[in-house]
Amino acid sequence: xxxxxxxxxxxxxxxxxxxxxxxxxxxxxxxxxxxxxxxxxxxxxxxxxxxxxxxxxxxxxxxxxxxxxxxxxxxxxxxxxxxxxxxxxxxxxxxxxxxxxxxxxxxxxxxxxxxxxxxxxxxxxxxxxxxxxxxxxxxxxxxxxxxxxxxxxxxxxxxxxxxxxxxxxxxxxxxxxxxxxxxxxxxxxxxxxxxxxxxxxxxxxxxxxxxxxxxxxxxxxxxxxxxxxxxxxxxxxxxxxxxxxxxxxxxxxxxxxxxxxxxxxxxxxxxxxxxxxxxxxxxxxxxxxxxxxxxxxxxxxxxxxxxxxxxxxxxxxxxxxxxxxxxxxxxxxxxxxxxxx
Amino acid sequence: xxxxxxxxxxxxxxxxxxxxxxxxxxxxxxxxxxxxxxxxxxxxxxxxxxxxxxxxxxxxxxxxxxxxxxxxxxxxxxxxxxxxxxxxxxxxxxxxxxxxxxxxxxxxxxxxxxxxxxxxxxxxxxxxxxxxxxxxxxxxxxxxxxxxxxxxxxxxxxxxxxxxxxxxxxxxxxxxxxxxxxxxxxxxxxxxxxxxxxxxxxxxxxxxxxxxxxxxxxxxxxxxxxxxxxxxxxxxxxxxxxxxxxxxxxxxxxxxxxxxxxxxxxxxxxxxxxxxxxxxxxxxxxxxxxxxxxxxxxxxxxxxxxxxxxxxxxxxxxxxxxxxxxxxxxxxxxxxxxxxx
DNA sequence: GTGAAAGCGCTAACAT
DNA sequence: ATGTTAGCGCTTTCAC
Numbered sequence: 001x002x003x004x005x006x007x008x009x010x011x012x013x014x015x016x017x018x019x020x021x022x023x024x025x026x027x028x029x030x031x032x033x034x035x036x037x038x039x040x041x042x043x044x045x046x047x048x049x050x051x052x053x054x055x056x057x058x059x060x061x062x063x064x065x066x067x068x069x070x071x072x073x074x075x076x077x078x079x080x081x082x083x084x085x086x087x088x089x090x091x092x093x094x095x096x097x098x099x100x101x102x103x104x105x106x107x108x109x110x111x112x113x114x115x116x117x118x119x120x121x122x123x124x125x126x127x128x129x130x131x132x133x134x135x136x137x138x139x140x141x142x143x144x145x146x147x148x149x150x151x152x153x154x155x156x157x158x159x160x161x162x163x164x165x166x167x168x169x170x171x172x173x174x175x176x177x178x179x180x181x182x183x184x185x186x187x188x189x190x191x192x193x194x195x196x197x198x199x200x201x202x203x204x205x206x207x208x209x210x211x212x213x214x215x216x217x218x219x220x221x222x223x224x225x226x227x228x229x230x231x232x233x234x235x236x237x238x239x240x241x242x243x244x245x246x247x248x249x250x251x252x253x254x255x256x257x258x259x260x261x262x263x264x265x266x267x268x269x270x271x272x273x274x275x276x277x278x279x280x281x282x283x284x285x286x287x288x289x290x291x292x293x294x295x296x297x298x299x300x301x302x303x304x305x306x307x308x309x310x311x312x313x314x315x316x317x318x319x320x321x322x323x324x325x326x327x328x329x330x331x332x333x334x335x336x337x338x339x340x341x
Numbered sequence: 342x343x344x345x346x347x348x349x350x351x352x353x354x355x356x357x358x359x360x361x362x363x364x365x366x367x368x369x370x371x372x373x374x375x376x377x378x379x380x381x382x383x384x385x386x387x388x389x390x391x392x393x394x395x396x397x398x399x400x401x402x403x404x405x406x407x408x409x410x411x412x413x414x415x416x417x418x419x420x421x422x423x424x425x426x427x428x429x430x431x432x433x434x435x436x437x438x439x440x441x442x443x444x445x446x447x448x449x450x451x452x453x454x455x456x457x458x459x460x461x462x463x464x465x466x467x468x469x470x471x472x473x474x475x476x477x478x479x480x481x482x483x484x485x486x487x488x489x490x491x492x493x494x495x496x497x498x499x500x501x502x503x504x505x506x507x508x509x510x511x512x513x514x515x516x517x518x519x520x521x522x523x524x525x526x527x528x529x530x531x532x533x534x535x536x537x538x539x540x541x542x543x544x545x546x547x548x549x550x551x552x553x554x555x556x557x558x559x560x561x562x563x564x565x566x567x568x569x570x571x572x573x574x575x576x577x578x579x580x581x582x583x584x585x586x587x588x589x590x591x592x593x594x595x596x597x598x599x600x601x602x603x604x605x606x607x608x609x610x611x612x613x614x615x616x617x618x619x620x621x622x623x624x625x626x627x628x629x630x631x632x633x634x635x636x637x638x639x640x641x642x643x644x645x646x647x648x649x650x651x652x653x654x655x656x657x658x659x660x661x662x663x664x665x666x667x668x669x670x671x672x673x674x675x676x677x678x679x680x681x682x
Numbered sequence: 683g684t685g686a687a688a689g690c691g692c693t694a695a696c697a698t
Numbered sequence: 699a700t701g702t703t704a705g706c707g708c709t710t711t712c713a714c
Binding site: 009052054055056057058059061062067069077078080082083084086087090091094099100101102103104117118119120121122123140141144145146228229230231232233234256260263267285286287288289290291 | 350393395396397398399400402403408410417418419421423424425427428431432435440441442443444445458459460461462463464481482485486487569570571572573574575597600601604608626627628629630631632
């Protein structure tokens, strides 16, 4: 491209020429590094602004071996939970100069591997990835990346490096205990048909273990995929109650379908929580405002995002410790849909 | 760093050494470019895999002047609308080799400028940005970036380059016409207290213009900020109805507060849509499953994301045309909360 | 089909 | 306080 090509983007050299200051000094001014006299600084800034110069981070990153990107990998954006995590990450990163790069895996481990490969090829300052279930290749890549890796959402497993999340097994377990303690015995589970949603799976496992402690077994189950969660919650609830009318508790794998179920029960005039108890999972405050508050367990999503971002952002200070394990404690909210003892 | 430094990430050079093939040929193999014999290709791939080589896109991008990043700037992630847009973008980009980089502005034009500057410094293949209201600086940066820019969500204004969205003015206008036509006359508006949510503002302006056509004025207004939208919807509805009990229609600036209002009215046994009509905005299918379907207008969020991503992704093919303008047509859904003529 | 040389735009390290 | 030199790890271009 010719120097006068209007499409060529500006370089330090252009600012240098325009201001009569060496490239190096221009670079220093633009990065606020080293001592530069007030006079030259002004000259440079004026020239840069006048030309509309935007630095080229690609070149900068290559030269300095520093990249202000943080890779963030989530399974889905439609799940409502992940945007909240992203929001926490984004808020925490806001003033650190770090910038999130996002990838979505659609709950596919292969796709996750591809996304991670792509991200690591940008040599980010860190990677935040949902869950601990990865392909062997993906795991190897993460281990060899030489940057802080934070696995989020879930702590049940062996982390690559750091981990921030809750124990979904325990979440399920504690919900089961609370339900049993409240006197419910004929319990149904309603969830998503997602073999690769490991967290939902672990919650169900923990839940069953919790019931088993009291010699109780799951009486019935109902699964769905896709569609409006609220509506699905209604439909599934109708289906399971039609099939098993004697159920006295319904445990939903998320709050949205739980809310649908709650609305269905209220419509039908079912006595909640007397004749039938209900509980969901996530603690989405979206639902505050429903006629009755659904029992739920907070999944600490925003906080998870925050803390994960903090680990990456703080990695400059405390020399490469790594391997943090932060287990957050979800709190059980009985709402109005579990009978109180 | 020494060659045997375990922390040094691998380079083409390492793969070259390990496979006995020149760096250049290794590069060709890894990018599937040019003719390479089956034999060397295998040698190279084997070595790369064995070493766990991950290419350095920073160096690649600098050398080739090609970057597979697309900048995406949204005002918020908690708004529920934007994750859907992102989802559409992400889905559309999935198989193009392009990767989204996200930035959040919190509805601040200054922050948007900073985020854009940051993004442009990575020389992305394109930028998708919400809205047409930018600082003069930001606008200049976008104009001079020399890459496709797509402003999304809103078409009411003068775009920098391409634009994909709906007319919020018209959305408000048409809703007003429908309401007036249905016979409502004492109309209240409930919305967010957000001076920089230009789309909500334009909807309100259009709405008022639509009422004015019939000689009707807004009878009352109520604004909120923060908190659970469903709950806020309830509270605001109670407030406005207490203050102005003779209102016969409530227009909400989004579906979530509208749904809260709807639940409130049902609780209170108010005759909807007979004595009081309700309408929201966005068409969030999250709400399907409520006892009654709220009237709303689809904001085409996912489709907007898709089409915006398509414009960026398609920019290789049709030589730098640019300046597309895609206005989507939101459809009015009367639901069960507007009286039918 | 393969390789060697040059350089992308910047910054680290060392002058001065 | 400012400038000079070398090179980050790739890809482009050209030679073989």
